[in-house]
Amino acid sequence: MKPLSPTDQLFLWLEKRQQPMHVGGLQIFSFPDDAPDDYVARLAEQLRSNTEVTAPFDRRLDSRLAQPVWVRDKHLDLEHHVRFEALPTPGRIRELLAFVSAEHSHLMDRERPLWEFHLIEGLGDRQFAVYIKVHHSLVDGISAMKIIQRMLTTAPSKRNMPPLWDVSAQPKPDEDRSGPSLWHSVGHLLEQSGKQLGTVPAVARELLRTINTGRKSPAHQSVFQAPRSILNQKITGSRRFAAQSYCLKRIKAVCKAYRTTVNDVVTAMCASALRTYLMNLDALPDKPLIAMVPVSLRKYERSDCDKAEDNQTGGNHVGVILANLYTDENHAGTRLLKIHQGIQETKDRYALMSPEEIVNYTALTLAPAAFHLLTGMAPKWQTFNVVISNVPGPQKTCYWNGARLEGIYPVSIAMDRLALNMTLTSYNDHIEFGLIGCRRTLPSVQRMLDYLEDGLAELEQGVFN
Incomplete structure (x- = not known):
């Protein structure tokens, strides 16, 4: 369990129907030179087979003593978060940006971990795209960019790379090794209060x-x-x-x-x-x-x-x-x-x-x-x-499962x-x-x-x- 900071809580409080409080990223990739035409479909199957989910993507919102906290979701449904999409013809950048515009307008379900991963085929010139959105209470933009970079590599020959939700090599931050979670949370709050007074x-x-x-x-x-x-x-x-x-x-x-x-x-x-x-x-x-x-x-x-x-x-x-x-x-x-x-x-x-x-x-x-x-x-x-x-x-030029990253847009x-x-x-x-x-x-x-x-x-x- 991990308590939300006042800043993170603010992003939850500000959210309403016309004001979703998630950040996202759009990445455009080119097929590997030796990739078959169904490369994206095969990539989707590979992603679906990886069911290990690490922090922060395994967290959902809960409440302790009327305060919001992150807890591990023991019933996480990966199919809800990972989606395989196809653009309408003619599959131009215009259609891709229209898709992102529509998806970014939608609120996410607070009963589930607050993130989505969209693998998008149908672009011309043997390209595909990935659109990711994560609630701002979970990560800020800089943290999100670091997580995305851990998904990438500078080696074009590297394959079978872990997906976004399984790239963290750090210890899971919501693991409590210092004692009962309630008292650990109280100590955390007192420590922060002392910093603010100083x-x-x-x-x-x-x-x-x-x-x-x-x-x-x-x-x-x-x-x-x-x-x-x-x-x-x-x-x-x-x-x-x-x-x-x-x-x-x-x-x-x-x-x-x-x-x-x-x-x-x-x-x-x-x-x-x-x-x-x-x-x-x-x-x-x-x-x-x-x-x-x-x-x-x-x-x-x-x-x-x-x-x-x-x-x-x-x-x-x-x-x-x-x-x-x-x-x-x-x-x-x-x-x-x-x-x-x-x-x-x-x-x-x-x-x-x-x-x-x-x-x-x-x-x-x-x-x-x-x-x-x-x-x-x-x-x-x-x-x-x-x-x-x-x-x-x-x-540097980055790759994901052999696909060259052509652009990354916040x-x-x-x-x-x-x-x-x-x-x-x-x-x-x-x-x-x-x-x-x-x-x-x-x-x-x-x-x-x-x-x-x-x-x-x-x-x-x-x-x-």
């Missing part, structure tokens, strides 16, 4: 520094006063998923010219795409949009013990940067430099804090936004307009008053973008893929000039 002095200091900086700098103050936007309306349960790859070599060339980071450039690409999209709808606010940018807290851990605990427990270990996107700035290069400066200031502040201090600091600064997201009763407290996430992916979460989520990952010298949005609130989200390309081309043109 962060109070540092959090208060940084919060006061932030307030004082905001009084002196209008640009900094705007981070806490995001403008009203169509991005922040209520949503329906229908989703639109769009995905595209962009060459990392092009992005790094811009980084070198402007002396920024890859994350700065992709954030500027998102800013440019949002600016163009909203301008075409005659809906661009006069004030600049603000993005919530999740960051991994693992780099801020101070001890090897913390890292070892993280490796075994999984869960969510993320903090937040609020990034001004400067969508009121006409010049793409100037916009990039301003974004870089704002993000770097927050990183410098976090470098002086522990992960617990960062979590509590961001919780305090985001409290007004949380109240508005939950109730819609405080539109003047709109702290950010959009979520932009960058999840590290595999850096599928995240849209919420009431956060109708768009822009998530990206890196793979094999490319940056893979996955956009998820409410298709009624934000029409034709797929056009932003072209606007992302235009934003990168505009930065390249600035370098050339």
Whole structure:
């Protein structure tokens, strides 16, 4: 048994029919050169024969003392979680993205482990796809990407590889070796409470520094006063998923010219795409949009013990940067430099804090936004307009049972008053973008893929000039 952290519980609490709280990933593979035409069907049979399920995929929700916990599901029905699908003709990428859009709109059954694995045939050019979705209370995006990478290999000749639900080599995190589960849970809660109390002095200091900086700098103050936007309306349960790859070599060339980071450039690409999209709808606010940018807290851990605990427990270990996107700035290069400066200031502040201090600091600064997201009763407290996430992916060409991985695209979460989520990952010298949005609130989200390309081309043109 493993108790859910407050962050993990929040994802359960936020979930409703029009607001599923699962994250996902779409992978596109090419057949091995020597594979028969029924390769995918044979692969499906191989997957069905592997009935061993390891953590966290063997967990389902339960309750102890009115608190949610993860327990091992002794009656897990693998056929419910592993599904073999076929796309309708003509089997283009358009049909694949429509399939993912529809599946990502559906809630999962909380009486079962909260994950699904879809093996999809019917793509042209001897390709197939895998779509995976996992509830955000079970793993965060970075943890999910690490699990997916353990399913892959860099050896094209390797076969009979274990499936996603049987790849974990770590000890099962819900095994209790320290005594009765009830008292172990109580001790866990007390330990966490002590950590939170210890962060109070540092959090208060940084919060006061932030307030004082905001009084002196209008640009900094705007981070806490995001403008009203169509991005922040209520949503329906229908989703639109769009995905595209962009060459990392092009992005790094811009980084070198402007002396920024890859994350700065992709954030500027998102800013440019949002600016163009909203301008075409005659809906661009006069004030600049603000993005919530999740960051991994693992780099801020101070001890090897913390890292070892993280490796075994999984869960969510993320903090937040609020990034001004400067969508009121006409010049793409100037916009990039301003974004870089704002993000770097927050990183410098976090470098002086522990992960617990960062979590509590961001919780305090985001409290007004949380109240508005939950109730819609405080539109003047709109702290950010959009979520932009960058999840590290595999850096070398990967294979799965001989099939070459051609692309890996993250599928995240849209919420009431956060109708768009822009998530990206890196793979094999490319940056893979996955956009998820409410298709009624934000029409034709797929056009932003072209606007992302235009934003990168505009930065390249600035370098050339």
